[in-house]
Amino acid sequence: MAGSEAAWQAANMGIKVVLHEMRPETGTFAHQTGNFGEMVCSNSFRSDDSEQNAVGLLHWEMRAANGLIMQTADQHRLPAGGALAVDREPFAEAVTAALKSHPNISTDYGEIAELPSEGMWIFATGPLTSPALGEAIAKETGTDRLAFFDAIAPIVYAESIDMDVAWLQSRYDKGETEEEQKAYLNCPMTKDQYEAFIDALLAADKTEFHEGETAGYFDGCLPIEVMAERGRETLRHGPMKPIGLTNAHRPEEKAYAVVQLRRDNKLGTLYNIVGFQTKMKYGAQAEVFKMIPGLENASFARLGGIHRNTFLNSPTLLDDQMRLKSRPNIRFAGQVTGVEGYVESAAMGLLAGRLAAAELSGRDMGPPPGSTAMGALIHHITGGAEAKTFQPMNVNFGLFPPLDGIRGGRKGRKERYKGYTDRAKEDFSQWLEGQS
């Protein structure tokens, strides 16, 4: 996705591009063909609503920027209500044909196993980056392990948390500043609520591992339901322990268990549920997590999940041009930069292609402003996200700077989302105009 889009954008800006691909010679467990733009799992680009949905807005921006992935998806669209579903085989064949017939693009098949020290490169090798290259990247970036089974915890929109139930407090009020002493959001549970929650966790539908993968979890990163299977009290002595916390609404009541949420971005609009990495199926997650007091009406910016993933700690390793700080001739793009999903990956390819082409042409080009969907994503991965807890991210409105004069909370949501998308479209159009 990202490599195809990057090549297309740079080639359209007059740059000669060599597009490297290791398939079909060297495969991955998920890809089936040697085509560019192969969708490895679902055939959906998710919502196409560019007024009320952040991924729909990303579609809009990619179309405005003459994106190959979006224009080809539009040509091979399948009926799917408000979503953009794609006929995957003709889609990938058309992406491949467009790239191969571009006068500025040549292709070179074979695995790249090193980070080259000369030339300008964009590495868009995805969540299934080949092991040899993964090792080379890990060596360069000082990361011990880059590829692992990624257990992701769900992320909740702060505005959807019931603050009449939840309260802000760090365990034992730890921290020097008030901000640190109130770094966590706490949701209390009675014994009955805890028992019902454990029952629901144990009964929930879980995702099985894909063929070819073997489960190897990081220590301290066990899925929540695996912990529950080890004993009904395990969670109460682990991520749900109630000690060191006093319910700010009812100080006299001692909670039997507490679920903690930690801020996930600098804006404070997103919170992740601490220690709640899970392999429950999406539908089951929404049901089970809404049993947590304070989260009954939670909206999720991202649900949890487990799959093999290779991604950089981009907030520390990449500059705002997506270049590796230690080797500025190398850019990264796509899922390997810590975005998640076909559309987000292709969008980061679009930016990397344009930024690299501008640099080669001696032109000054910055990324789009943070008020746009592409800008919000690139700002998140190259600095806005907390580096310590950095996890792959879908585009969502929680990444956007707040709007002045529009009310918060659930009631104002429609108006607010329209405000975000109107502002983004204007700012993105201006950014594009600045380049022509």
Ligand SMILES: Cc1cc2nc3c(=O)[nH]c(=O)nc-3n(C[C@H](O)[C@H](O)[C@H](O)COP(=O)(O)OP(=O)(O)OC[C@H]3O[C@@H](n4cnc5c(N)ncnc54)[C@H](O)[C@@H]3O)c2cc1C
């Ligand atoms: C099992 C699985 C299921 C997924 N399901 C979905 C889903 O349903 N919906 C969704 O939106 N996202 C899904 N994703 C995430 C999805 O992979 C990304 O959204 C998207 O494909 C990433 O795009 P990308 O361009 O970064 O990587 P990819 O599309 O994977 O492209 C990377 C390319 O680099 C090539 N490559 C890797 N290493 C080398 C090397 N050393 N030398 C040369 N070439 C190399 C690969 O062959 C591949 O063609 C899934 C991921 C996995 C692993």
